[in-house]
Amino acid sequence: MSQRRFDLPPLDTLEAFEAAARHLSFTRAGDELALTQSAISRQIKLLEDRLGVVLFRRLHRSLELTDDGRVLERATSTALEQLDRACIELRRADRVRPIVVATTPGFAGLWLIPRISGFSASRPHVDVRISAGNALSNLARDGVDVAIRYLPVDGVPAGALRLFGDVVFPVCSPRLLRDPARPLAEPDHLRQHVLLLAEPDGGNHLQDWPLWLHAMKLPELRPASVLHFSSYDQLIHAAIAGQGVALGKSPLIDRFLKEKKLVTPFRREVASARSYYMLLSEAGAAKPEVREFADWLTEEARLSETAAAPSAVARKRAPTGPRVRPRAPD
Structure with a gap:
């Protein structure tokens, strides 16, 4: 006994x-x-x-x-x-079930965080914990449920779901655009301006200006100076503050264009060969709350990409000229 x-x-x-x-x-x-x-x-x-x-x-x-x-x-x-x-x-x-979401600082700060309250308001039992960084996570080792990354087609892991792609184009603050001493009516005028650069955001090399300048047939253009930032969201907020000209990424910055905090000085864009993808860990896929989040994220991405598409078509069809108009809202 x-x-x-x-x-x-x-x-x-x-x-x-x-x-x-x-x-x-x-x-x-x-x-x-x-x-x-x-x-x-x-x-x-x-x-x-x-x-x-x-x-x-x-x-x-x-x-x-x-x-x-x-x-x-x-x-x-x-x-x-x-x-x-x-x-x-x-x-x-x-009562409260956590979800760990790993993504890049740019995607987190500019796209995900402004929308996350919509998910949390209807699901108070779920605690979304965002981990933003440029290093690729080992989902199982790091306890990550959902990873969102910006990847080329040939670098997409098995099981990843595409959220949306993007295009890049120069953006700046309306105040900078009104500076009579430094016009900004055509791409060559960038020689007189500060260009804003960020560290690669999850492998996003389209944030580097050389690719866009090459597409504009200006590979040798040298700006007045450059400013470097550690993340893409910092770069965009610097552009809003009038610190220089940035490469905007649609749909990440569409809300700033809608609010007229940023404008497009000329309608010249380059389509990205990369897209944002969502990947669930094996453990995360088994959790109902993670599946809820994945469904919500997929729908938000669909709405975001759908809203951005008409404005991209409009820019391509519009004549190029010195008159500046804000890009259409999302």
């Missing part, structure tokens, strides 16, 4: 003792635990009989812990507090 590992009194007697020791009153302990004073007294008597010690000195209208009572009070208080914290965490874990 196996022996029990723990030889403990019933939990309700320990809970009654802890409350009585804290209040030094059976009556107040009963009020806290929704029991009568006599019920608390009986629980304490059962505990004393089980342990074979006296825990309280019953004085006239007051209680006092004995030495044995003080020893048990310290141990019981600590144990019950730890149990309580553990139970709270378990209940919280049952």
